[in-house]
Amino acid sequence: MNTPIAVVTGAAGGLGQATARQLLAAGFDVVAVTRDAASARETLRILEAPARGRTVHALHADLVDRADVRALAGRLRESVGRVDVLVNNAGAAFAHYAETADGTERTHALNHLAPFHLTHLLLADGLFAPGARIVNISSDLVTRGRVDAGDPDVTGLSWRERFSQITVYGTAKLTGLLATTALAARLPAGMHAYSASPGVVRTGFHHKSGGLLKAAAAVGSLFAQTPQKAARTPVLLATAPAAPAPNGGFFAKGAPATAPAPARDAALAAEVYERTARTLGLTALPRR
Structure with a gap:
């Protein structure tokens, strides 16, 4: 039997x-993906x-x-030629507005566009195994996100003149x-995709982000989990013998959680x- 292969970014x-x-x-x-050669x-x-x-x-990358x-x-x-689990974990909450070489706001580029693109x-x-699972790391800060239902911005460019670190990251x-x-x-039958919120994690994420998130880390650290404990939710989604339900669900603390109203x-x-598929020049998958 082939050994299953997991790709973990960040x-x-x-x-x-x-x-x-x-x-x-x-x-x-495991294929561990980091930002540069030295960290790899x-x-x-x-x-x-x-x-x-x-x-x-x-x-x-x-x-x-x-x-x-x-x-x-x-x-x-x-x-590797085959992927059984993809954990899109890489992310950052940048303190200031900046655009990438591709012309998108960099918080959206890393946290939304890159996982979508790689997936x-x-x-x-055809690299995903028939029963592959895709786990996208989300955040409790989705409750701070703001998406215009009439004209959703998937690139983040609309935040150029009104940038707010926490709101843009949440968005x-x-x-x-x-x-x-x-x-x-839209995934082929047998494949699953999930969003996993790890909660507040005791890492350098907030400190490296700077801005308000760094200031909030001093208080949040009192309630923060270790990375080992926070990893239990994405690992459960990746390894549970029967794929957790619902497919496409938002999970926290190892169980389905209620996503904010816009996400429903x-x-x-x-x-x-x-819109995201068009932005990246991809062919959108049809709904099954």
Whole structure:
């Protein structure tokens, strides 16, 4: 029997690395994706030590860059050829407005567009196993997100003149949640997609983000979980013998959770999905 293969982005530390460790312990071979070559080498060294006969690959890509996302998909095709679980964990809450080389706001580029792009490239290449699961890491801050139901912005450019770190991050995550819900209804039979909120995690995420999130970290750290505990929800979604229900659901603390009201709007989810596909020059999957 083939060993299942999991790809985890943002695996250089924190939640991503804890998720990779737990997937290795669960019997997966793991592809750890980090931002640059140096962090990939260090992550490989760290994960190989406790791998216990499992295979670890380490690849690097700057996921705010669409060319790097495309290159990563190509390297996955060459290195493993099949993906049973994709955990789209890489993310950041940037303190100031800036646009990527592709002309999108960078918080949206990393937290929403990159996971969508990588997922659909792997789908187009036929790399997902028939029962594959896609786990997109969400956030409790989706409740702070603001998506215009009449004209949803999937690129973040509308925040140029009114940037707010927490609101923009929450909006990028909310947009991703909507797209994941719509994706689940379009995946081939047997495949599943989920959004997983890890809660407040004791990592360097908030400190590295700067701005209001860094200030909030001092208070939030009193209630924060370890990365190992926070990883239990995405790992459960990836490894449960029977795929958890509902497909496309929002999960927290290892169980289905109630998503914010905008995320439960099926028409809005479909519109966000279609707009995101067009923005990335992808062919949208038809609803099954």
